[in-house]
Amino acid sequence: MVLIIRERMISLNYRDSRPIYEQIRDELRKLIVSGALATDEKLPSVRALAAQLAINPNTIQRAYNELEAEGYIYSVPGKGSFAAGNDAAGARRREELLRQARDLLRELRYLGVSQEELAALLKEVDQ
């Protein structure tokens, strides 16, 4: 299933066992984080997305709600939902990512990756 928002393709994976709303949420988040969805750019309406993807609108709504809770989007009554700036990334998200990072780091260490390599990686991302 493929979602097209302004020519950017987001692919949702059938075989992914994650719930759909999680996939949508994560893909949208990726778009916002990467800058593909600019700040204050309007997201497609829940209705339009539901019809386009053939997905229950409540599911779409849930994804939007979570993104809003995490601070990635904001909604204006009567107008729709818009992408928020990067700076507004929520604390919850930070924690979640840190947790995941912790798991990854643990695995990397297990595999014998040195601290120097990890430091180099961090530097790479910052650039």
Next chain:
Amino acid sequence: MKSKTWSCDRGLFSAGLFRKNLSRFWPLWGMASFLGLLMPLAVLFQKLRYPELVIQPLEVTAGYYDILAYAVPIVSLCYAILCAMTVWSYLYSPRSVSMMHTLPIRRSGLFVTNFLSGMAMMLIPYVVTGAMCVLLTLIYSCFEPVGLLVTVLGVLGDSFFYFSTATLAAFCVGNIFALPAVYFLLHFLAVMLDWLLSTFAQGYLFGLTSSYSGTVEFLSPTVYLLDRVNVDRTWQEVQARTALTNTGYFTSEFAEVTLRNFWLIGVYALVGVALLALAWALYAHRRSESAGDVVAVGWMKPVFRFGLAALAALLGGQLLYALFWSSFQDGQYYDSVPLVVCMVVAGTIGYYGASMLLAKSLRVFRRSWPGLAAVALGCIALCGILRFDVLNIAGRVPELNSVKEVRLDAAGNSYTLYPGEDNAVIEQIRQLHQTIVADEDYICSWQDVWRYATPIGGDEDDTVTSAYVALTYDLTGGGEVRRYYTLPLTRERLAREGTYDNLLDRLINGEEMKTRRLHAGDSRYTVEGGYLYCDVSESGYDLNSREAASVLEAAAKDAADGTWGTYDWFNEDSGGDYAIDLELQFSYADESTRSSNWITIRVRPGMENTVAYLKELGLVTDRDLVTYAELDDREFALKYGGVPTEILTETEAAAIGIIGGADGPTEIFVTEAVG
């Protein structure tokens, strides 16, 4: 945007469904309309071919009435079931019944709309045909509004009634093949049972025959309507003159036509209303899941099961018996044990057949013993009742005050007697009947003898002859008692008082019955005309009503003199009659029936009054007064020679070479000049 064609909340009728039904099933009513049109079109073509052909309005009416009385019941019977099978077909498949009951329309709406669709389909062919007929009659100036109106009402009544019965049958079943089966069964069950039970009774009871009794014929409407609703044409004798020679002659003209018992159609139409109400009750309670079942109504299932078993036992049982046992049968009546066996076998087949249809499976044998036992018991009970005549059917002789009409058929004549005027005769008949019944064993013993040789008329064996006697009592409470006996008569018993032989002879050859044979003095009989044929001169003549009345009078005088009317049981031979065929036609009319009746007068030597009158009319000459026996002898002589010559005509004498002389003919008849 609301659609304009919505009608769901009006509830009782859906135009969309009505239209859909008519458009879906157009081949049916279209074909029927086409077939109906053939009739007026045929008449049209006849008229075009023979423009001088004049159609009288009265003939048109008579034609309408004929169709209404004799064709419409059968046509409606068959057409109604076809209409019902199309219109109610949705009930018989789960898919279609689901769709129909999902639609936003109440079941009452479905019922009314589909019923009206069916009625429309029933009536369209009649409308088309009728319009064509009206058009033609208007064009050819033979339009008759009253007859048309009566016919229209009759058609409406018949169509409504038959379609209501078909609708009722449709709601009893859940399978489209079961529908026509149940429908025809409903319509003919009464007469079928009547016939079956009569056949059955005949095999056990003295005096009954297998002809069906007709007591419940009203429950089989088609049979009843065809029988009772009749067209009566009245002809009038009119004096006319021939065009060319201006000679007067009598002819019959069509004067009037009436439809008898037309009100019966109205009665059945009312019955149709009641049946329709019953059908609605069934539909309102119908479970959609019954689609596909043979019987759709729960409480009807045992009725179906045991009903089919009973029918199978009655019909199949007798059939099996006839196939396998009848040649072993000892005596005139059924042997009970083999019959019961045959009935139980056939009844079992019927019972299991019905169970299989109801269960839609072949595995129905478990837990069926109670039902089977009931079937077997029923067979045994029926046979028992008849074998031992528990209800004393054979010996039943109705009381005088319980009959409204008595008919006696004996010695080639039929007599109808009514309480009040004919009490004495009826009592004689009753006494005769009781005596016959008392002598059952004696009569049956003769019938056993005659089983292997048909009863003979006394030619060869001069001591015993047979007489066929039929008695019919029409009861005041409705219903009939009919008995038929083939009685042995002996000379010895004829002379002995108190025997049925004697009683019968006294009755038939009594003065009372002689007068009746001539219908003399009975105002219900009017002599209309007659016919005379003389074998010798080979000429026939139609008597008009006045001549016939005079012949009748003469014959009555002869009867009073004793020269006519005595029936000889031992000699039915007509050899002693003159070779004259004399018949008189009567019309019979009372409040309920009209019919015509012919009687034959056998003219014998000695009937002076009759012969004199016939001579007076110039219809008969002495030459014709030859008996059949003498005629046979003469023909024998012509073929083989050696016959008294005094009776030969000159021509015949010349043919065989005798003329003149002492041995010649004593009289010379002048034959008519030829050419």
Next chain:
Amino acid sequence: MIEVRELVKRFDGFAALDGASLSVPTGSVYGLVGPNGAGKSTLIRHLTGIYRQDEGTISIAGEPVWENSALKARVAAIPDDWYYFPQSSIRDMMRFYRSFYPAFNMERYEKLKEVFQIDEKRPIRRLSKGMQKQAAFWLTLCCMPDYLVLDEPVDGLDPVMRRQVWSLVMGDVSERGTTVLVSSHNLRELEDVCDHVGIMDHGKVLLERSLAQLQDNMVKLQVVFSDGVTEVPAELPVLHASKMGRIHTLIMRMSAREAEERVAAYSPLLVDAVPLTLEEIFIYELGGVNYEVKDMVL
């Protein structure tokens, strides 16, 4: 709102519905799932006014369904074997439906003609099974129902058409607040479109939850315990457990977070929480109720 309470229906003594109850909130999409013979189709036939129940009540929008033609005008159903008149084309059926449904929308009919690309004048029986199904959707959606009841609706449609059909239905749900009850075996698909699920078996509705609740309250945990522990500790409330090598797969009826916390007490070497698909939830829910489920390697 669709309300079914303690519905009982017997056919010749056999109870196809044995006290079934369910509740579909207005505007939601309710998936009714269950094994074959559970009674789903029977229940649906009660909703559309075909069958009359022996016991229990059934109402839509607060009114009973039976013989309620005004209510039925707002309810449209597509059964698994949709009926059409033998000689009719889609256009003929359209005229027929139009005379019955007050809200029938001709504009939508014309629009959907472009979507489905089927010849409306062709006799329906000449169309393929899939196209017949599409025709059913086409006509039903034009009735603009407030309540849509679907029995195995997308069975036989190709993936593109499936998307198309669901897209239309979801559009109606979000725009007009249509309430949808759908019965299906295809749980993968239901997961996308439903927000409520009811599981039915042997004539009863065993459980019904919102999809969110279901998904949040069951978790599949893949655990590798530390060397001291070879078997799953008995205190852990586990619906189902299987093992391959040293990796235990535990199905637990609780949220992922809670499950991880409980297991953490045993200091496992590895813990991975995986959300369950609707299919798995279905199997495990029924597995606890006399339903034979063979051990599956998931």
